Amino acid sequence: DQQVKQNSPSLSVQEGRISILNCDYTNSMFDYFLWYKKYPAEGPTFLISISSIKDKNEDGRFTVFLNKSAKHLSLHIVPSQPGDSAVYFCAASGYTGANSKLTFGKGITLSVRP
């Protein structure tokens, strides 16, 4: 039972254009959402997060949008750069007392063409 879904396994975008990465979730108890970026042979690196009390969070070229009614979030990268080519994981957690575990999607491989 996959609670965090990234249905598109890959995305290819031209340098300078917008990259939109999508993520859906099924667990209504999730209240904190994150995006991680992963290069080959490295660990995932935190990129940006959003709490369920917000619908948008922006950090430089990266913006995350949250639509709670649709249980959907998306990551926008503008403008896309070749160095953005990596695997992007969507993750979610629900605060349950002292433990806050992250549930990850399967990841999307982003390729930014020069």
Add this chain to the structure above:
Amino acid sequence: NAGVTQTPKFQVLKTGQSMTLQCAQDMNHNSMYWYRQDPGMGLRLIYYSASEGTTDKGEVPNGYNVSRLNKREFSLRLESAAPSQTSVYFCASGRQGVNSPLHFGNGTRLTVT
């Protein structure tokens, strides 16, 4: 400023052998986690430790044991390795009880033949 350090980086085991993956963090985090990453499966939680002295099972705990040695260190043990445990293993740490990101190590690539 090391963050989360995992050893070894690579390991090859024969079926039935045992080994321990080591993880240490220097960020004074209370919570530590072990994930595995398999192709097409994302990252799945094996075990976690919300604080020193406590451990709990995650999504895929079978075939593994863990030890929270102290606040800094959290080890993962395979008692009798199986080919299905061929994977990349990531350790992570984070602050307990607040919405904050986890910080990951660079992983251990394990092959079981």
